[in-house]
Amino acid sequence: MSRLSEDEIKEILQRDAPGFSLVRVRHAEAAADAPARAEAQTPETEVVTQGRSPDGRGATEVAAPMEDAGEGGAAATAEVDEPHDVIVAIRPDDASDPADASAQTKAVVISGETRRIIGYQG
Numbered sequence: 001m002s003r004l005s006e007d008e009i010k011e012i013l014q015r016d017a018p019g020f021s022l023v024r025v026r027h028a029e030a031a032a033d034a035p036a037r038a039e040a041q042t043p044e045t046e047v048v049t050q051g052r053s054p055d056g057r058g059a060t061e062v063a064a065p066m067e068d069a070g071e072g073g074a075a076a077t078a079e080v081d082e083p084h085d086v087i088v089a090i091r092p093d094d095a096s097d098p099a100d101a102s103a104q105t106k107a108v109v110i111s112g113e114t115r116r117i118i119g120y121q122g
Contacts, residue, residue: 003083004084004110004115006022012110012117013088013117019092020106021091023088023091084112085109085113085118086112087108087110088107088108090105090106091104106121
């Protein structure tokens with residue numbers, strides 16, 4: 001899965017939103033390692049499949065008929081290498097009055113595919 005780097009985001013902002021700069025969010029660093037933390041806390045498949053259904057079958061036996069559900073089964077769960085859209089906070093570079101609505105932080109959506117701003121909020 002491809003993600004936009006901070007340098008790519010800044011370059012896109014210079015091109016598509018001149019006069020605005022990227023807002024550094026303190027929680028971004030904590031969010032960056034969230035997948036690793038989630039993986040560390042997730043039990044292994046063998047542990048999860050030890051559960052039993054009310055009729056005594058194991059979890060893998062209960063789920064087995066669903067695997068042959070048709071075309072959607074494997075295709076729906078396959079990981080696709082598509083670019084991610086990113087939501088970032090921006091603020092004007094030359095805000096004269098911080099209380100002015102035009103000086104407030106805004107959010108933009110950057111398309112991972114086109115590398116362009118595709119949405120604004122604020």
